[in-house]
Amino acid sequence: MSTAIEKKVNGHAVAPEPRFDAVALAEADAIRTRATAEADALRIKAEGEADATRTLATEQAEELRLANERKQMRLDKDKADHDAHLARKAAEKAKADADREKAEKSAAEAAGREAAELAEQQRSENLWKWGARGIYAVGLIIAAPVQFLAFWDPHRPFLVAAPALLEGLALVLAFGAAWAVAHRRDVLPYRVGIMIGAAIAAGINLWHGATDTDIGLNAGIIGAIASLGGPIVLMAYEHGIAQKVDGIPSWRERRATDRAKAEEAAARKKAQQEKQDAELAAEIARKAADERAREEQKRRDADRRSGHEAVWMVADAMRSARGSEYVTEQIWGDAWQRVTGSRTVGITAEIEALSRAAEARMRTATETPVLGELSLINSQIKPRQKKDPETPDGRRNNGGTPPRRRAGDTQPYSAAAKRQIGHETASRKASEDNS
Helix, strand or coil, X not given: CCCCCXXXXXCEECCCCCCCCHXXXXXXXXXXXXXHHHHHHHHHHHHHHHHHHHHHHHHXXXXXXXXXXXXXXXXXXXXXXXXXXXXXXXXXXXXXXXXXXXXXXXXXXXXXHHHHHXXXXXXXXXXXXXXXXXXXXXXXXXXXXXHXXXXXCCCCHHHHHHHHHHHHHXXXXXXXXXXXXXXXXXXXXXXXXXXXXXXXXXXXXXXXHHHCXXXXXXXXXXXXXXXXXXHHHHHHHHHHHXXXXXXXXXXXXXXXXXXXXXXXXXXXXHHHHHHHHHHHHHHHHHHHHHHHHHHHHHHHXXXXXXXXXXXXXXXXXXXXXXXXXXXXXXXXXXXXXXXXXXCCCCCCHHHHHHXXXXXXXXXXXXXXXXXXXXXXXXXXXXXXXXXXXXXXCHHHHHCCCCCCCCCCCCCCCCHHXXXXXXXHHHHHXXXXXXX
């Protein structure tokens, strides 16, 4: 039989004190810590998602803005191209209209000049034609009475028709010459006949004027001139018409043609002379270039012979074997590869080794991790903060038992710090192996 002792204070019963349970307190602290960590993780995750959402929204907005700008730029470019196309079409149309108006104006002016020339030619031809006929008529009026007086004989009245025969002979032959011109026949026989008839009539007038006092020498001379002048003028008119019909150029046209031919010959001779001068200058320049090339080749050969004697001997042998006049760049490159083994002219094995060593040193300097105070690992370690002496010890709440640490309580290092740790670990291991 057990006896229970009831604890009283001032006559009142006192409830028993609960027992101190360190495990429960540690579990509670761990639960709080885990809840805090989960809350922080959720908060960080939410903040990260919010930041990612904001970043995504910002990027999408920027992409949309850029797309809109590109679309607007494309529209502006299309509009500018369309405006330029319309302007170009308008300019082409205006130019075509101007060219057409200019051509029409030139054609109208040419037609006007041609019409004026034709009108002037027709007017001058009419004047020439009727002037020649008028002169012939005046000559006939002057010469016929002289011949009537010369052939008048009361005993032989039939001789009164002789003047008509002599003067009519030249007139009829002139008509024949006009017919020959119109039908593109030979005009020379008619002209010869006209001149014979006119000469006979003129000789008769002159002879009767000199021998017959009733006619007189003056009348005979005038009659001779009239007998010759009319047919000559009429024949000259028919000669011009014949040349026009036959397409025979006039003296002015022949002179213009000769002048044009002389100018063309002079221009052709000048062009030929200029071509010869240009060819001569090109030949001189080519010879000078060849001479410079030969001098440069000599300098290059001497430089290569003195600086790379072994390669030069191989190159000269290859040149001789290939039948080349001098060591070309191809032959020199082949000889350099044969002697040094390098395909790059100017690079030897020693130069290649030095270059690779320098590259290795540079790679070591740029890729070796940084140790010491500037190391990324040290930058992840925060210095221990000094606690205020008046700050109560938090471990007193759980009886001095430290809280239990679980996975996820400590924030992990960043990816850069992890890579730096790997580099430093590898470097440290390599240093230990070397030592």
